[in-house]
Amino acid sequence: xxxxxxxxxxxxxxxxxxxxxxxxxxxxxxxxRVVNLMSAPGAGKTTLLERxxxxxxxxxxxxxxxxxxxxxxxxxxxxxxxxxVQLNTDAGFGGECHLDxxxxxxxxxxxxLADLDLLVIENVGNLVCPAEFRVGEDARAMVASVTEGxxxxxxxxxxxxxxxxxxxxxxxxxxxxxxDLDRFLHHLDxxxxxxxxxxVSARTGEGVEEFRDWLARQAVRAPxxx
Amino acid sequence: xxxxxxxxxxxxxxxxxxxxxxxxxxxxxxxxRVVNLMSAPGAGKTTLLERxxxxxxxxxxxxxxxxxxxxxxxxxxxxxxxxxVQLNTDAGFGGECHLDxxxxxxxxxxxxLADLDLLVIENVGNLVCPAEFRVGEDARAMVASVTEGxxxxxxxxxxxxxxxxxxxxxxxxxxxxxxDLDRFLHHLDxxxxxxxxxxVSARTGEGVEEFRDWLARQAVRAPxxx
Numbered sequence: 470x471x472x473x474x475x476x477x478x479x480x481x482x483x484x485x486x487x488x489x490x491x492x493x494x495x496x497x498x499x500x501x502r503v504v505n506l507m508s509a510p511g512a513g514k515t516t517l518l519e520r521x522x523x524x525x526x527x528x529x530x531x532x533x534x535x536x537x538x539x540x541x542x543x544x545x546x547x548x549x550x551x552x553x554v555q556l557n558t559d560a561g562f563g564g565e566c567h568l569d570x571x572x573x574x575x576x577x578x579x580x581x582l583a584d585l586d587l588l589v590i591e592n593v594g595n596l597v598c599p600a601e602f603r604v605g606e607d608a609r610a611m612v613a614s615v616t617e618g619x620x621x622x623x624x625x626x627x628x629x630x631x632x633x634x635x636x637x638x639x640x641x642x643x644x645x646x647x648x649d650l651d652r653f654l655h656h657l658d659x660x661x662x663x664x665x666x667x668x669v670s671a672r673t674g675e676g677v678e679e680f681r682d683w684l685a686r687q688a689v690r691a692p693x694x695x
Numbered sequence: 696x697x698x699x700x701x702x703x704x705x706x707x708x709x710x711x712x713x714x715x716x717x718x719x720x721x722x723x724x725x726x727x728r729v730v731n732l733m734s735a736p737g738a739g740k741t742t743l744l745e746r747x748x749x750x751x752x753x754x755x756x757x758x759x760x761x762x763x764x765x766x767x768x769x770x771x772x773x774x775x776x777x778x779x780v781q782l783n784t785d786a787g788f789g790g791e792c793h794l795d796x797x798x799x800x801x802x803x804x805x806x807x808l809a810d811l812d813l814l815v816i817e818n819v820g821n822l823v824c825p826a827e828f829r830v831g832e833d834a835r836a837m838v839a840s841v842t843e844g845x846x847x848x849x850x851x852x853x854x855x856x857x858x859x860x861x862x863x864x865x866x867x868x869x870x871x872x873x874x875d876l877d878r879f880l881h882h883l884d885x886x887x888x889x890x891x892x893x894x895v896s897a898r899t900g901e902g903v904e905e906f907r908d909w910l911a912r913q914a915v916r917a918p919x920x921x
Contacts, residue, residue: 509735509736509737509820510735510822510843510847510850510851511735511840511842511843511844511847536850537823537850537851537852537853538849538850538851538852539849539850541846541849541850564823564827564853565823566792566821566823566824593823594735594822594850594851595792595821595822595823596736596820596821597763597790597791597792597819597821598792601790614737614842616737616840616842616865616868617736617737618737620767621736621737623764623765623767624736624762624763624764624765624767624820625736625763625764625820626763626764627763627790639842641871642842642868642871642872645867645868645871646868647898672873
């Protein structure tokens with residue numbers, strides 16, 4: 470008699486990961502690549518996306534906006550004539566501080582996945598929990614504003630470690646801040662050595678093209694094996 | 696026969712509130728007033744505290760620093776010769792994004808409560824969950840940086856609604872931003888009409904005295920009934 474032993478997984482994130490894998494399978498079936506975009510509140514995710522998506526030629530992009538409440542960000546993205554779905558997390562006692570795989574799953578039916586090459590999921594503004602919950606994404610990017618100070622990689626190491634790309638935003642303000650860029654990069658390399666990074670001002674447009682190119686590269690999929 | 700019916704309280708925050716009341720009772724016994732200071736990451740809580748505590752004459756203040764990881768903020772405050780305890784929340788799977796009443800309770804034994812008039816609890820940088828967990832405080836203050844944009848009261852309404860004071864920080868940068876202060880105040884009044892607010896630059900010192908005076912007022916306790 471063949472016996473199989475099932476180990477009870479005690480990881481609190483296990484249910485989330487199971488659903489994230491189901492999301493990922495749906496994304497793969499639709500040949501859409503998915504980027505999870507994270508940051509602290511007000512670091513400039515939406516402005517960066519607005520600027521980058523505007524000139525993203527040849528890539529059919531869609532956006533999933535995560536916010537505790539309201540649809541201000543989705544309204545901004547909708548002006549670009551890009552498919553966008555707003556996901557609000559305020560159904561709980563005071564609002565969830567992150568997106569999880571199940572929330573994302575509940576929004577997938579609203580998105581024309583088969584018509585997309587790239588889906589950008591803009592997470593809730595928060596440097597802790599969004600890094601803990603995979604949602605089925607292919608890549609994770611975060612936006613760190615220079616106004617937040619040089620110490621953030623050391624104070625929120627999981628977030629900086631979880632990302633394939635760190636966008637350092639609001640560099641137009643550098644002349645008016647005490648922010649020491651070298652020190653920030655030193656701290657960044659301490660928690661995520663050599664992680665790809667780019668200097669951007671979503672406001673002036675400086676460096677936005679580099680981020681746009683990065684998005685375009687994410688959308689390129691290796692041809693399926695024959 | 697006398698029968699009592701106990702209703703099962705389903706509020707997920709009930710255990711937290713029970714412990715928060717125990718903290719509050721301890722604070723009251725020691726005649727120490729407690730301020731819960733909250734903000735997004737990098738809004739300037741620690742710098743504001745450093746500047747305000749430095750000249751807070753006649754008030755015996757202590758600080759409880761909440762961070763996911765590290766003791767950088769506690770080290771900064773310790774230079775002021777103020778009793779400070781660092782509380783790290785990274786014991787969980789990836790770090791808790793807020794302080795709760797039980798974490799604060801675990802730190803109370805390390806603080807000389809009987810020798811304090813005022814305890815400032817600097818929460819983890821996050822605009823969602825810190826507003827949901829009472830820790831036994833008398834008053835709640837939040838710091839909103841003008842670099843975060845005018846829309847934040849609408850996107851994180853619970854946080855702006857939970858506070859008795861909103862400190863609008865980094866006003867030295869106003870000339871270099873597209874931030875519309877009137878629009879921000881309009882949004883603030885939409886979620887918390889008439890809430891006390893002050894304009895501050897923790898960096899230049901502008902407005903810090905007003906925050907220092909506010910802290911001093913919190914420390915003043917009505918004399919106990921005869």
